[in-house]
Amino acid sequence: MRVLIVGGGVLGTMHAWQAVERGHEVVQLEREPEARGASVRNFGLVWVGGRAAGAELGTALRARELWERIGQRVPGLGFRANGSLTVLRTPLELAVGEETAARSDAAERGLALLDPAEARALNPALRGDLLGALWCARDAAVEPRVAQPALRAALEATGRYTFLPGREVRTVGQGVVRDDQGVEHRGDVVVLCTGAALGGLVREIAGVVPVRRVRLQMMQTEPLDEPLTTSVADGDSLRYYPAYRGAALDALNREQPQPEVARAHAMQLLVVRRLDGGLTIGDTHGYDEPFPFDTQDAPYDHLVEVAESVLGGPLPRIARRWAGVYAQCADTSRVVHRDQVEPGVWLVTGPGGRGMTCSPAIGFDTAEEIGL
Incomplete structure (x- = not known):
């Protein structure tokens, strides 16, 4: 044809x-x-661990296999099976990690709960305070x-x-x-x-x-002076991805509300190291149109603060900022x-x-x- x-x-x-x-x-x-x-x-993330059970997870797992196969044939994609660590810094976040890692589909997702020493052994750049981390071995990244x-x-x-x-x-x-x-x-x-x-x-x-449209804000730093061996997420990502839903997440949402700026912009922290060493950092979610034509500083300031607390030190200089819009089924x-x-x-x-x-x-x- x-x-x-x-x-x-x-x-x-x-x-x-x-x-x-x-x-x-x-x-x-x-x-x-x-x-x-x-x-x-976008981040260039091939993000499996947080997907909803059923069709969404099945699609993500098949896509992960296809990305790896295509990446072997097209090295310019920059595919790497770097995995991800969702950093758990409070007892309520740790409880969500424990509940998620104990589920019957955790192995299929490649999920395991790590203690701080195990998390830092995988990613030594995580020098901030943490109680544990949720490791996803199936997550990967490409260069968008x-x-x-x-x-x-x-x-x-x-x-x-x-x-x-x-x-x-x-x-x-x-x-x-x-x-x-x-x-x-x-x-x-x-x-x-x-x-x-x-x-x-x-x-x-x-x-x-x-289908509805969703707006986001993201940024990228100059090269980090050390490897970031995995992608990194913070505890707010637990609120965003459906795999983490359950009694422990209900308690987190009830007893540990997000800071106002994070709540207002539906934020989570995701950090991915680019092949040139720069860090892609985000993101926000805006659902109400008309979308603003400018970017706002408060979400960026919040993301920098959280990223620095996770890494335990200052970020490299922010080199780029941008906004984008993607299409999402109204029935998510x-x-x-x-x-x-x-x-x-x-x-x-x-x-x-x-x-x-x-x-x-x-x-x-x-x-x-x-x-x-």
């Missing part, structure tokens, strides 16, 4: 990967010179700023893939896409991976999609919104914060459903 993919982000590119792997020809169109949405404004170009280079080497940047799609029909340069592209299947762009063409074709129990909006035309969007983690498996499932 000839597959037309609209959208140059990680979700669209993983659909392209699946189609080419199955022997098909792919033309991928992107309205920007390069993807500039959530696909490059270079992942799509690396994947595209590997796809182009097959001779069955064409990337067309700077092409905004104006009309879509069965087996045909017309771009803003008046060029008509023909194929057998069209897959729309338009991310958080849910108006315009998407609304015209699919109506109002049951759904991994992705996938719908055949016209004969031969599929819309795939709304994975939320799972997009980087789950995109390889989402692309695989779409290919299976379409019959590629």
Whole structure:
């Protein structure tokens, strides 16, 4: 078949990967010179441990395997199985870790509860006070700023893939896409991976999609002068990921409220070391549109304070700050919104914060459903 993919982000590119792997020809169109949405404004985390039981966890585990396989073939992704440590610094946070590690699916998730000495043996940079840490051996990371170009280079080497940047799609029909340069592209299947762009063409074709938009703020430091051997999360991430729900989390939420700025911006601390040594740090969650057009300092100040308390020392200078918007299914129990909006035309969007983690498996499932 000839597959037309609209959208140059990680979700669209993983659909392209699946189609080419199955022997098909792919033309991928992107309205920007390069993807500039959530696909490059994230941590690059392949985050398994905190996923909801059922379809979400199953998708994340399959995606983790696919990321590793693809990473072996495309070294430019910067894939590394570095795992993660969720630092537990209060008795209530430690209780959530104990409850989570005792569950029957902890081994499947790669979760284990560590004492402070064991946590520091894995990641010596954790010099702040802690009572323990929840280790996830299945978590991994890639480099979000270079992942799509690396994947595209590997796809182009097959001779069955064409990337067309700077092409905004104006009309879509069965087996045909017309771009803003008046060029008509023909194929057998069209897959729309338009991310958080849910108006315009998407609304015209699919109506109002049951997907909401979420805004985040993040930052990156200059290189840290020592390795950060794992990704790192703080206790507030326990409030955010569904795997930790239970009686102990209820007690944490009731008896240890978040600081006001963290609560107001739905914050957690996540820290990932980039291959150049810099630290990507975040994040916030904003759900009410219209979103602000500027970034706010208070969340950044809070993240710096928490990160420094976890690491037990000052961070390197903040080199970059940014905001981004991603698409999340309104029903957050759904991994992705996938719908055949016209004969031969599929819309795939709304994975939320799972997009980087789950995109390889989402692309695989779409290919299976379409019959590629």
